[in-house]
Amino acid sequence: MAKIKIDREKCKGCLLCVSVCPKGLITQAEKLNKKGVKPAQFSRRAISSEGGTPLKAGKKGGACLGCSLCAVICPDCCIEVWK
């Protein structure tokens, strides 16, 4: 059981974390943050990159591995990883 926490106010919305998550657990939020950008958000359930349709955990993505790739690539230190 692992998880990440994204600082949505610090996030600049570059979405590099979205591209590296092996489980597809990071998406772009619909709601703007105070900077006026749509930040990255973590969801425990995988979301397909095409239509935003939620997939069942364990199928495409499954649960967060705590691999930290998102935190490694985040240029703004917005992601905390728990494992």
Add this chain to the structure above:
Amino acid sequence: MANKKILISGNEAIAEGALAAGCSFYAGYPITPQNEIIAYMASQMPERGGVFVQAESELAAINMVFGASATGARAMTSSSSPGISLKQEGISYLAGAQLPAVIVNIMRAGPGLGNIWPAQSDYFQATRSGGHGDYHCIVLAFASVQEAYDMMQLAFDLADKYRNPVIILGDGLLGQMMEPIVAKRISPIVYRSNKQKKWALTGCKGRKPNIIRSLYMSQDALEKSNFSLQAKYQKIKKSEERYEGWFLDDAKIILVAHGSMARIAKGAVKALRDKGKRIGLIRPITLWPFPAKIFRQLVMENKKLTFLAVEMSFGQMVEDVRLSVNGKVPVKFFGRSGGAVLTAEEIIREVNKLE
């Protein structure tokens, strides 16, 4: 630390005086007529426990001085006119970051490559802030080899006191001239403690990190910083004016000259005094701040004075004389340039034309 009488050139006296004042870092790039300074530093600085670097350019040299000064070391560089033009970038940064440093300019004739003969035509560049921005360097001018030696102590002390770059303005004549001087032979260099320089970069052990910067992104922050610079300059103006006066009490004509021109002017004053002429001399020692007070005072006391500025240029310091007397009495100018040195006879002829 016994005093010692030595025969030495002006350039070597500058280097020796700097070492005696605790200068522990020198970076420079060769240029005539000041090469004796860099050679003296190359041989003596490492011997006495300091750091000498022959830089790849004047730009690198002044920025090395910036770095050394940022750590709290007493640091200097030297050059001559074209090289000093290159150093202006770094001097502006030193002023903006409020770092102490000593920059020696043994002037040669310009503009451009000019020639290697003595001149005083960098007066404007030195006293008007030669680089970009609203700033001033303290500018000191010596007129003998002994004074060159002694002035280095003053230069480093003023630089540290005000956290400000100090320019020593000499010319090729003074740099090359040899005279006997009394020097304190100090070895190794006596380092001044960094403890007074709480702003210095030494690693942030036991304190918050220090930052050396001249960059202030917002208008407010930069204006605030510039206000504090201006306040400092006012303080310097108030307390650091220096000059040498000669026969000022009864003079009707007063020559104004600095550096080697002042020595030659003294010869003229002496000859004219011998003939009963009421003539005197003011030799500004601080060129910035210009010793305006003595001029104002003399003009208040005597409305019939005439000043004659003599310079190895086509008229630079004379502007400061005019600003100081503010139109109350006549200010005349006599000068030559391009490496020509005025003789006492030429000055006497010019004085005789005044009456």
Add this chain to the structure above:
Amino acid sequence: MIKKINNHPKSLRKIPTHYCAGCGHGLAHRLIAEVVDELGIREKVIAIAPVGCAVVAYDYWDFDCSEAAHGRALAVATAIKRVRPDNIVFTYQGDGDLAAIGTNETIHAANRGENLTVIFINNAVYGMTGGQMAPTTLLQQKTATTPKGRDQKLHGYPLKISEILALLPGVKYIERVSLHSPQEITKAKRAIKQAFTNQIEGLGFSLVEVLSSCPTYWGLSPNQALSWMREVMVKEFPLGRIK
């Protein structure tokens, strides 16, 4: 019970940076801060920030820092290290700073074998001033001053300063790394750590060239920018140990 496994580096202040979304500077700052923490040298470090986008790097790092005029970082660093050899001194310089206006200072500090660490950020463009051609801009790359693309007949070739420096006997270590994927970022950190370790051990001039993205002035999204680095930039600037 799960535990937090990544910590904000102590040497990096917890404030937002002014960098654009996806800019590599934030990453490079973090890697340096992590290395400084891991080596336990925060209290000995003196950094020299450049002129360019990273001009206020000292607002982000939490250790002693100096500014330097554009291109002069290695002159400033030379003096700091010579006067205080026990401190760990590094410069952080962009391609314009290190390989255009400061080429002279760079080559001579390297040639003197100064015991310094240099982190050289190559993003093939001038960011701070609005996306003009850098010495490292690729052929055909469009910038504000090469609107039709860099043409070698007019603008010369991308300058490979690391390869030039590697020829100098005074240079101990040069490696080119990239920030285009988590794997490469990990390698970049290893190289940065090596460059600092070399200085601690007194081995001499060490430089890490970090290929970094500038999505804003490449006209790409942050993800496209990383793809461009992976597919185009590393072909011109091959990764790995150069010396």
